[in-house]
Amino acid sequence: MTEPSYLAAVRESYDTVAADYLKRVKTPAELDPLSRAMLAVFAEVAQAADRGPVADVGCGPGLVTAHLADLGVSAFGIDLSPKMIELARQAHPRLDFTVGSMTALPIRDEELGGILAYYSTHHTPPELLPVVFAEFHRTLAPGGRLMLAGYVGDDEHLRPAQAYGGHPVSYESHLLPADRIVGLLDRAGLVITSRLVQEPDSGAKRTVATFLARKPERP
Structure with a gap:
């Protein structure tokens, strides 16, 4: 498969901001209570399913x-950058950490x-x-679990000129409605078991x- 063209912009941008990103990104301990709780729930259900490691x-x-890993999960990381x-x-x-594309x-x-x-x-x-969701389905064992979290919106397309320490970036962000993401996961053969939508508050600007x-x- 030929690499999609957008990946080059994402890779270059995150290579550029990597050091400043690490200085500014919240650690899991600094996340809001609901976000911490959802990570804990995912860790528990993945361990209970016992179908293999978690990427x-x-x-x-x-x-x-x-x-x-600290929660007891056999976890490893993959990133484009x-x-x-x-x-x-x-x-x-x-x-274990590996360079790769989703x-x-x-x-x-x-x-x-x-x-x-x-x-x-x-x-x-x-x-x-x-x-991407077809790759998730392909690589998950039957009974395997997925947790997907991120910003949602009304089909918003954002193109920041700079990020993390003022570095210029060339990636775009696409914020889709939650129901559309659910539909895409369903069509990929993944069954939604729960969803949590957190509205913006004083600590967050986006849903x-x-x-x-x-x-x-x-069967």
């Missing part, structure tokens, strides 16, 4: 990957017990989300949605 897809510098993976390996040498995951069919996509799918153009889903067992 943190779009792991960045590995903070959440390490948090899952080599610089992010370098930071993750430096900070968490006991864990449009073509370097993972065998049905290898995973879980996938975490934590604020990592919003740079994907909407027309390519079915490709956030978290979805838990599973790959059905074989």
Whole structure:
């Protein structure tokens, strides 16, 4: 498969901002109570399903990957940005981190017990989300679990001129309605088990949605 053109912009941008991103991004301990609780729930259901390791897809510098590991999950990280993976390996040498794209995951069919996509799918153009969700379905074992979290909106397309320390970036963000994301996951063969929508408050400027889903067992 030819690499989608948008990935080059995302990779270059996150390579550029990696060091400043690590300085500014919240650690799991600094997240709001609901976000921390959803990560804990995902860790618990992934462990209970016991279908294999959990991939943190779009792991960045590995903070959440390490948090899952601390919760007892057999977790590893994948990110498009080599610089992010370098930071993750430096900070968490006991864990595995790999450079890769969620449009073509370097993972065998049905290898995973879980996938975490934590604020990592919003740079994907909407027309390519079915490709990403098909990869999630392909790599999850039957009974495997997915947690997808991120900003949602009314088909908003954002193109920031700079981010994290004022560095110029060239990626776009696509904020879709929560119901549309549910529909795309359903069409990919993933069954939604819960969703949580957090409206903006004094600590957040945008609506956030978290979805838990599973790959059905074989008949």
